[in-house]
Amino acid sequence: MVDLLIRKASVLQLRDERAEVLAEHDLAVKGNRIESITPNGTIDPSRARTVIEAESQLAMPGFINTHAHVPMVLWRGLAEDVNIASWFNDYIWKLEANLAPEDVYWGMQLGLLEMIEAGVTAVADHYWHMDYAARAVEKAGTRALLGQAMFSANGMGQIEETAAFVRRWDGGANGRIRAIMAPHAPYTCDDDFLRASARTAERIGSGIHIHVAETRAQTQASLQKRGQTPIEVALDCGIFAVPTILAHVKGATPGDLEILADLEAPVGIAHCPKTYAKLATGLNNLVEVRALGIAVGLGSDGAVSNNTLDLWEAMRLTALGQKQLTGDAANLTIPQALTIATNESARVYGQQDELGNLAAGKLADIILVDLSGTHHLPLNSVTASLVYNTRASDVRTVICDGRVIMREREHLTLDKDEIYANIAPRMERLRRREGADNIQTYNP
Amino acid sequence: MVDLLIRKASVLQLRDERAEVLAEHDLAVKGNRIESITPNGTIDPSRARTVIEAESQLAMPGFINTHAHVPMVLWRGLAEDVNIASWFNDYIWKLEANLAPEDVYWGMQLGLLEMIEAGVTAVADHYWHMDYAARAVEKAGTRALLGQAMFSANGMGQIEETAAFVRRWDGGANGRIRAIMAPHAPYTCDDDFLRASARTAERIGSGIHIHVAETRAQTQASLQKRGQTPIEVALDCGIFAVPTILAHVKGATPGDLEILADLEAPVGIAHCPKTYAKLATGLNNLVEVRALGIAVGLGSDGAVSNNTLDLWEAMRLTALGQKQLTGDAANLTIPQALTIATNESARVYGQQDELGNLAAGKLADIILVDLSGTHHLPLNSVTASLVYNTRASDVRTVICDGRVIMREREHLTLDKDEIYANIAPRMERLRRREGADNIQTYNP
Numbered sequence: 001m002v003d004l005l006i007r008k009a010s011v012l013q014l015r016d017e018r019a020e021v022l023a024e025h026d027l028a029v030k031g032n033r034i035e036s037i038t039p040n041g042t043i044d045p046s047r048a049r050t051v052i053e054a055e056s057q058l059a060m061p062g063f064i065n066t067h068a069h070v071p072m073v074l075w076r077g078l079a080e081d082v083n084i085a086s087w088f089n090d091y092i093w094k095l096e097a098n099l100a101p102e103d104v105y106w107g108m109q110l111g112l113l114e115m116i117e118a119g120v121t122a123v124a125d126h127y128w129h130m131d132y133a134a135r136a137v138e139k140a141g142t143r144a145l146l147g148q149a150m151f152s153a154n155g156m157g158q159i160e161e162t163a164a165f166v167r168r169w170d171g172g173a174n175g176r177i178r179a180i181m182a183p184h185a186p187y188t189c190d191d192d193f194l195r196a197s198a199r200t201a202e203r204i205g206s207g208i209h210i211h212v213a214e215t216r217a218q219t220q221a222s223l224q225k226r227g228q229t230p231i232e233v234a235l236d237c238g239i240f241a242v243p244t245i246l247a248h249v250k251g252a253t254p255g256d257l258e259i260l261a262d263l264e265a266p267v268g269i270a271h272c273p274k275t276y277a278k279l280a281t282g283l284n285n286l287v288e289v290r291a292l293g294i295a296v297g298l299g300s301d302g303a304v305s306n307n308t309l310d311l312w313e314a315m316r317l318t319a320l321g322q323k324q325l326t327g328d329a330a331n332l333t334i335p336q337a338l339t340i341a342t343n344e345s346a347r348v349y350g351q352q353d354e355l356g357n358l359a360a361g362k363l364a365d366i367i368l369v370d371l372s373g374t375h376h377l378p379l380n381s382v383t384a385s386l387v388y389n390t391r392a393s394d395v396r397t398v399i400c401d402g403r404v405i406m407r408e409r410e411h412l413t414l415d416k417d418e419i420y421a422n423i424a425p426r427m428e429r430l431r432r433r434e435g436a437d438n439i440q441t442y443n444p
Numbered sequence: 445m446v447d448l449l450i451r452k453a454s455v456l457q458l459r460d461e462r463a464e465v466l467a468e469h470d471l472a473v474k475g476n477r478i479e480s481i482t483p484n485g486t487i488d489p490s491r492a493r494t495v496i497e498a499e500s501q502l503a504m505p506g507f508i509n510t511h512a513h514v515p516m517v518l519w520r521g522l523a524e525d526v527n528i529a530s531w532f533n534d535y536i537w538k539l540e541a542n543l544a545p546e547d548v549y550w551g552m553q554l555g556l557l558e559m560i561e562a563g564v565t566a567v568a569d570h571y572w573h574m575d576y577a578a579r580a581v582e583k584a585g586t587r588a589l590l591g592q593a594m595f596s597a598n599g600m601g602q603i604e605e606t607a608a609f610v611r612r613w614d615g616g617a618n619g620r621i622r623a624i625m626a627p628h629a630p631y632t633c634d635d636d637f638l639r640a641s642a643r644t645a646e647r648i649g650s651g652i653h654i655h656v657a658e659t660r661a662q663t664q665a666s667l668q669k670r671g672q673t674p675i676e677v678a679l680d681c682g683i684f685a686v687p688t689i690l691a692h693v694k695g696a697t698p699g700d701l702e703i704l705a706d707l708e709a710p711v712g713i714a715h716c717p718k719t720y721a722k723l724a725t726g727l728n729n730l731v732e733v734r735a736l737g738i739a740v741g742l743g744s745d746g747a748v749s750n751n752t753l754d755l756w757e758a759m760r761l762t763a764l765g766q767k768q769l770t771g772d773a774a775n776l777t778i779p780q781a782l783t784i785a786t787n788e789s790a791r792v793y794g795q796q797d798e799l800g801n802l803a804a805g806k807l808a809d810i811i812l813v814d815l816s817g818t819h820h821l822p823l824n825s826v827t828a829s830l831v832y833n834t835r836a837s838d839v840r841t842v843i844c845d846g847r848v849i850m851r852e853r854e855h856l857t858l859d860k861d862e863i864y865a866n867i868a869p870r871m872e873r874l875r876r877r878e879g880a881d882n883i884q885t886y887n888p
Contacts, residue, residue: 073821073822074822075824076822076824076825076828076829076833077823077824077825077828077829077832077833078824078825080777080778080825080828081773081774081777081778082773082774083772083773083774084773087773110818110821110822113818114818114819114821117817117818117819118819274764276768277764277765277767277768278763278764278767278773278832279767279773280767280768280770280771280772280773280775282768282771283768306832307828307829307832307833308819308832308833309819310819317764320718320721320722320761321721323721323722323723323724324720324721324724324726324727326724327724327726328527328724329525329526329527329528329531329722329723329724330525330526330527331724333524333525334524334525373561374554374557374558374561374860375558375561375562375752375753375754375836377517377554377558377864377867378517378518378520378554378864378867378868378871379521380519380520380521380522380871380875381520381521381522381524384520384521384524384751385520385521385751388521388722388750388751388752389520389521389751389752391835391836391837392819392835393835393837416818420821420822423821423822424822427822427824431824
């Protein structure tokens with residue numbers, strides 16, 4: 001017996017940046033892993049506990065969001081058409097002064113609901129009150145790598161609290177939840193704090209998720225203030241001794257990229273192109289980054305800059321943005337965009353052996369995408385349609401860790417009405433910016 | 445009696461680049477025009493022939509696509525990851541050698557189907573066999589401004605044929621169809637041909653839809669070959685004596701923009717940002733263009749570069765692209781993006797007094813958009829959600845010229861199955877590139 005049989009799907013396969021689509025294949029799932037992928041008809045449907053008929057649908061790995069602040073969905077649309085300093089100082093860090101632990105529980109659920117609807121099955125989330133976020137992930141049935149954000153201004157005590165959080169949740173929910181240390185950034189964490197975070201991560205066998213060199217201006221400011229780039233600061237503080245997710249890294253110098261390329265511990269860059277355009281904070285050259293062997297994953301960032309958690313859009317903007325930036329339409333090809341969205345995001349997320357590919361033995365995080373909509377027709381190229389035509393609304397069914405969590409767009413784990421009923425009464429308080437003491441000041 | 449009553453909708457209003465949303469209003473439509481917009485409850489539903497309950501939906505003007513080659517949807521996904529010269533010479537102008545008149549009839553219907561689903565009610569289309577396109581528009585119930593594309597290599601005879609086409613169709617389908625002269629570009633039409641096109645347009649009271657200064661490289665090539673920019677060539681040939689839609693104009697010099705700003709006849713630029721990024725052909729500064737009083741409209745361009753006809757995406761990329769280009773997130777604000785998508789696209793399209801605004805007396809081209817999806821929640825800002833969160837799939841109902849043409853996503857004019865059944869058997873021939881004589885060579 002198998003637990004789940006997906007029949008007659010097209011199956012996206014990516015190897016060495018080449019994309020292939022297997023027509024009319026069956027995927028069998030046993031427990032939380034893919035058991036086999038075989039031509040349609042090989043497996044008798046009566047041998048499966050659950051059967052999903054997926055004709056005219058495409059099976060691909062669930063998206064992995066390598067950098068987000070999911071509960072910020074609560075504030076989407078409230079910080080518009082402003083530059084980054086104002087965005088932080090006049091909006092975000094005032095709004096976040098109002099954040100209560102239960103807000104994170106419900107905000108996280110709302111964001112997970114949106115991500116499930118868009119086919120995102122895993123998220124590296126960097127935020128506050130992460131026990132509450134973890135409980136939301138447990139309930140949603142998705143996968144997450146959770147980091148409790150830290151500013152050094154809030155004291156060294158946070159490091160042990162965060163280490164305790166990591167021990168509490170790492171490996172939780174059948175391994176769906178992993179936990180990580182999450183110092184905010186070199187401009188909000190002093191060197192002693194970064195050093196202590198790195199030492200603790202090493203001691204407890206965890207990694208680090210941090211914002212570094214977000215913009216060229218940050219790198220310039222760091223060079224002026226202390227003669228080192230943010231990447232050099234992070235290196236000196238021992239951050240790169242452990243597996244690291246680096247958010248943004250658009251201000252890296254050529255020397256910084258060499259540092260990253262030479263590291264022994266895995267390092268990956270989370271790329272969030274919609275935020276970069278929306279906040280006008282520049283763009284990095286991923287062709288150069290990837291040529292050095294540095295992994296790039298897709299990220300949404302928070303929904304107050306994005307303003308969604310849609311990785312179809314992030315994939316599309318990654319391809320479009322690099323073509324535009326480099327002035328060469330042959331750059332960031334369709335197979336490369338799909339590789340970044342799948343294998344390579346899994347590498348940044350730290351589970352490249354288990355996620356990001358549909359193959360026997362891998363964890364069963366699978367989404368089924370309907371390519372019969374008018375906007376795909378005629379379907380001359382499945383892979384082109386995935387990168388340039390597919391909308392989040394084309395995702396029909398979502399499976400995470402072997403469990404069907406959305407079927408034909410019906411949620412099987414989270415309850416939208418319950419979530420929204422719990423969020424609506426919070427919004428009057430949460431929208432307030434007056435009188436709040438900012439939780440931090442942006443002055444990198 | 446009124447013919448149509450839309451009840452309890454939010455109604456988007458744009459005036460002088462300010463956006464306002466009227467809550468719970470009723471829109472009454474009589475014939476093909478908006479009769480009134482009043483607070484909910486003012487009009488007795490029993491006085492209306494058709495009633496649409498639109499609670500939690502937003503009413504806004506249908507999108508106007510100011511530059512497209514709609515039947516090219518037939519080839520979407522077939523010319524990927526290539527630069528513009530190869531895109532034209534190795535793909536498009538080989539593929540188009542296979543184009544038959546009936547292909548245009550069915551391809552146009554497929555593209556109109558996609559646009560209706562995305563809330564696009566009007567299109568300025570520039571293509572071949574346009575009598576067939578016009579018949580598709582008649583059937584679809586949408587609005588179009590149709591131009592029969594011309595290369596001078598195909599002879600002067602085209603000009604009279606096109607003039608006859610304009611006379612045949614301009615004002616057709618209850619005024620839904622208008623027609624325009626459409627010389628392809630200064631690099632594919634010699635000066636005599638452009639001059640004759642302009643004179644004919646003036647004589648028959650028509651306008652001109654043309655590609656001009658698509659890239660900086662085209663402007664440089666024109667300056668080297670003949671000492672004039674493409675805009676100067678067009679001016680000298682009399683093109684700007686009539687109302688003109690200029691596609692792209694990313695290669696305009698400051699002097700070119702002054703020429704355009706000083707014209708007496710209306711001129712507008714069709715902006716197609718997804719094509720620009722995808723083909724890596726650069727981006728123009730719309731902040732400067734608009735500061736000169738030159739109107740900018742949204743365009744999809746053809747689906748072999750786009751790869752869709754989705755103007756939600758075009759609006760979003762317009763805002764994101766300008767913020768990124770100018771390095772200032774305060775540029776191209778939400779109200780400006782919505783203004784470009786509505787009022788200003790109507791101006792480029794040449795019907796600014798009748799389209800692009802919901803108000804009594806205007807033509808009733810109205811779309812109803814559902815903002816209750818998870819990706820909009822909490823709905824802190826309707827206007828931010830329209831620009832940054834809305835997907836084509838959020839469009840529920842589409843009204844054009846007072847007639848409901850899609851209701852709750854059900855098509856009332858076109859038949860998807862019939863269209864696709866007619867397209868599928870054509871595709872083997874249409875995909876062929878081997879052996880075809882290119883219809884043109886890209887060598888600007």
